[in-house]
Amino acid sequence: MIQKINSLSIIGLGLIGGSFALVVKNKFPDIIIYGVDQNPAHAAKALELNLIDEIKTSDDSKVLGSDLIILAIPVNAIIEILPQLLSNISSNTVVVDTGSTKSSICQAVSHHNNRSQFVAAHPIAGTEYSGPESAFESLFRGKKNLICEFELCNTEAKECANWFFKLVEMDNIFMDAESHDKHLAYVSHLSHISSFMLGLTVLNIEKDEENILNLAGSGFASTVRLAKSSPDMWAPIFQQNKSYLSKALDEYILQLMNFQEQLKSDNSNEIKVLMQKANEIRKVLD
Known part of the structure; x- marks a missing residue:
């Protein structure tokens, strides 16, 4: 050494x-x-x-x-x-x-x-x-x-x-570099996009509902925290990893669409099943 x-x-x-x-x-x-x-x-x-x-x-x-x-x-x-x-x-x-x-x-x-x-x-x-x-x-x-x-x-x-x-x-x-970019697309880059877009969504709604941010609790704050990250740093990251990130977004959008469909269909049991499956992330993070 x-x-x-x-x-x-x-x-x-x-x-x-x-x-x-x-x-x-x-x-x-x-x-x-x-x-x-x-x-x-x-x-x-x-x-x-x-x-x-x-x-x-x-x-x-x-x-x-x-x-x-x-x-x-x-x-x-x-x-x-x-x-x-x-x-x-x-x-x-x-x-x-x-x-x-x-x-x-x-x-x-x-x-x-x-x-x-x-x-x-x-x-x-x-x-x-x-x-x-x-x-x-x-x-x-x-x-x-x-x-x-x-x-x-x-x-x-x-x-x-x-x-x-x-x-x-x-x-x-x-x-190896390819494995790095593939894995980070899911566990890091996608979460930043989700946070950026959630922040943008709420800001757009807030134009008509002035009190929405006054009602936001700690859950919203923790979820949207990454939206405060530097665009100068993150925009090039998204661009350089666009191939793997696009695949990650495709899967994420499918999950959102499925959740929306179950919600529209008043299928509360399936919504509960989806959330129970998501709870399994504890095995990875805890």
Whole structure:
């Protein structure tokens, strides 16, 4: 196992990138952290909050020469910047992404000469909030981290990634990129779409019924919580995973249509059966 790194660059200083920085700052304050963000206000706020030591650009020599570079930006931006980074980084630099889709990202660098210095990761952690002020140190503690195509990484990249994710107290799970995108379409991406569309539905109704939101309880708040997530982050995720996500939506729509049909038919027994079947999700989540 490698010893701690000396320098870290984080590209994207929001919830994920900022929380990574907090962990490193608190556990190894002598590690130099360079921060990169296309939003100057975010970069300035991250510096003000002492999440980073210096503000840089992605093509700065200190960033390209860092021991580790973390990409905590939207997946479309990862695809754009990753090949350029791999072409210009030091031979000892490791690049780790945190994107919620993996197939398109992995394909973008599948034939790159420095592919072995890249680790395709997806920390399963987050909230509906964004920006550097939303960062907190315990975000990753005890959470799962999905790593794809780990067999394509060189020894240094594997050791660096293992060290870093152990540092932030995550448990690694290894899988291929296609399986990742298929499974995440159902257990993550679909739930976000459901929440976004529920929020939109209620907002449309609320135009005519002003008091509807005053009547909303904790059930509504928990169900629609994800609708507060960043569209800038989630729209590219939906687009990149549209194939598997479309299949997930087809099944979801069928379930909704079936429920609606039973409701229209006053078939309360069948509605109860459907809900009892849905209760079996406890076996997975409890």
